[in-house]
Amino acid sequence: MSITVTTWSLEQTSAADLRPAAEPAGDVRIVRAEVPSPEFSRFLYTAVGGDIRWTDRLGLTHAQWVETLDRPGVETWVAYEKGTPAGYVELQAQDEGAVEIVYFGLIPAFRGRRIGGHLLSFGTARAWDLGDRWPGRTPTKRVWLHTCSKDGPHAMDNYLRRGFTLCDTKVEDEPEVETPGPWPGARV
Incomplete structure (x- = not known):
């Protein structure tokens, strides 16, 4: 069985495009995971993406996770409450001054609490200065990401509120895949 999935690419072409969200109430901190850890990154990936069908990294080996995370210009920032x-x-610095927000999201229990807008604002601001932090990189000229119709219902609105604009749309049929979340039965 297949499902029709719409994928939207969004971008900012100037740091001035960013419209930051207000900081959430309470004790929320954002910290860089400075030591590449496949185990921690896989935990985040499955905990955030399990109920919205993130599957592209589920088949990676430990060595592939290490290779992905340990490249210059890749940074993981974690929001803690x-x-x-x-x-x-x-974040992933790419050629010609582009930085992709490769993954972004919240664990379901933390959604709807204004943490997402704050985390996206923080991550986007870091993307804009990522080229300056990595030797030999071109200064950031474009920050981009993609989202799709499988993502949470507030994802697109959050991106637009932060100042991202639509730059591409694709519609494709994909096989329907059941993801277990961080453990079997987590989607129940």
Whole structure:
């Protein structure tokens, strides 16, 4: 069985495009995961993407996770609420001054609490200065991401509110895949 999936690519072409969200109430901190950890990154990936059918990294080996995370220009930033991981944003510097927000999202229990807008604002701001932080990189000229119709219902609105604009749309049929979330039965 297949499902029709719409994928939207969005971008900012100037740091001035960013419209930051207000910081959420409470004890929310955003911290860089400075030591590439496949185990921690896979936990974040499945905890955030399990209920919205993220599957592209599920088949990666440990070595492939290490290779992905340990490249220059890749950064993972984690939002914590009262010491508990709430979500993350993964950035990847690319050629010609582009930075992709490769993954962004919140663990379901933390959605709807204004953490997402704050985390996206923070991650986008970091993307804009990523070229300056990595030796030999071109200064950032474009920050981009993609989202799709499988993502959460507030994802697109959050991106647009932060100042991203639509630059491409694709519609494709994909096989319907059941993802277990962080453990079997987590989607129940």
